[in-house]
Amino acid sequence: MKKTFNTSKFYYAFPIFILGYKDEKFSYNITTCSSSFSLGDMVVIGMFKGSNAVKQISKFKEFTINIPTKEQGFLMEKAGFLTKRDKLTLLSVPYELSSVIDAPLLEKCPVSMECRVEQIQEFGEYVNFTARIINRWCDETLLDTKGNFKSAIFSPIEYIGDEKRRVYRYLDDKNSDKLGTFIRSSKYD
Ligand SMILES: Cc1cc2nc3c(=O)[nH]c(=O)nc-3n(C[C@H](O)[C@H](O)[C@H](O)COP(=O)(O)O)c2cc1C
Secondary structure: OOOOOOOOOEEEEEEOEEEEEEEOOOEEEEEEEOOEEEEOOEEEEEEEOOOHHHHHHHHHOEEEEEEOOHHHHHHHHHHHHOOOOOHHHHOOOOEEEOOOOOOEEEOOOOEEEEEEEEEEEEEOOEEEEEEEEEEEEEOHHHEOOOOOEOHHHOOOEEEEEEOOOEEEEEOOOOOOOOOOHHHHOOOOO
16 A cells, blocks of 8 residues: 655656766866756756856856766765865866867766757756757767667666665666567566
């Protein structure tokens, strides 16, 4: 039997990423985020209004999404605990600048996307940026010989929990099934 439960936040497993963006004070900067969804070339990210990331992305209207695995856990946590600091320098983060948009691509994160903001919408204390994905990057070990993404071996970190306790959950390379698996194995049409 289900029960209602009260919580001010409920994250039902969202992949964590590190935003890279141009910064008027520190040239470039990074901030950890887990609020996003994507459909085709569109991605929407949600950020707390008081963050430096919101200020800078609202001004320059471009950002990168850099997806860490557990190996980049320290960088991911520090970029989410420090605020309004020169995080790329403080944490000695290697990055490259994209030739298309003006934002840093983090070398250590195996997957990155370049995004250009097309809409900004406020929702109370939060700001949603709707952006177009201009370019996608991934480590060559994650591409097969035809250039397709080897999703089964990529392990982003999921952020899950309620207001009381939030944890990291990890995907592994042992658990994945092809799209259509459940319908094919069902006795119903
Ligand atoms: C795992 C994790 C997930 C986070 N997700 C979000 C998020 O979705 N939106 C947000 O506004 N802040 C999120 N944060 C908090 C920001 O990273 C944090 O407030 C940061 O210090 C803001 O830095 P800035 O002010 O330099 O941009 C998250 C932090 C962590 C560690």
